[in-house]
Amino acid sequence: MSSGTLTVSKIMNGTVIDHIPAGRALDVLRLLGITGKEKLRVAVLMNVESQKLGRKDIIKIEGKFLEAKELDLIALVAPNATINIIENYEVKKKFKVRLPEIVEDLVRCPNTTCISNKEREPVKPRHRKIREDPLEFECLYCGTIVRVS
Ligand code: CTP
Ligand code: ZN
Secondary structure, three states: OOOOOOOOOOOOOEEEEEEEEOOOHHHHHHHHOOOOOOOOEEEEEEEEEEOOOEEEEEEEEEOOOOOHHHHHHHHHHOOOOEEEEEEOOEEEEEEEOOOOOEEEOOOOOOOOOOHHHOOOOOOOOEEEEEEEOOEEEEEOOOOOEEEOO
């Protein structure tokens, strides 16, 4: 191993979240609700060299395959993340996360009087993506703008 590299073993079955902006890996884990108490085997690499990004973070989770909702949550803090599905040590699928134009139940409207914040109303938050960088959404119910990143 040369100086300046950090080697972490390959995983057998699970998910590698690659190309996370440097320093955001813990935000991704928090959004996924992974605290370490789930007993999942997780490797987190922070600020490692990347051809494309200069520096990046990587998360490897043994035995976990992500749901669509979890992929959307990752896209909130790591819009260019690559998801690698590993099976039997091989990369079986590789794709980029991508937020749809309309997101449901992903971000909350900051307007406390918005109908999507009323517990009695069976209304899920719905937002339209209006800007990529910085990421911004508009509440479909009250028009309030939410900035995420
Ligand atoms: N990986 C892993 N365990 C495996 C296979 C791959 O942890 N059994 C990790 C690699 O270490 C890498 C990522 O999954 O961080 C993607 O693997 P691969 O596609 O082989 O690497 P690259 O070609 O460098 O990926 P990209 O072109 O997307 O940057
Ligand atoms: Zn609203």
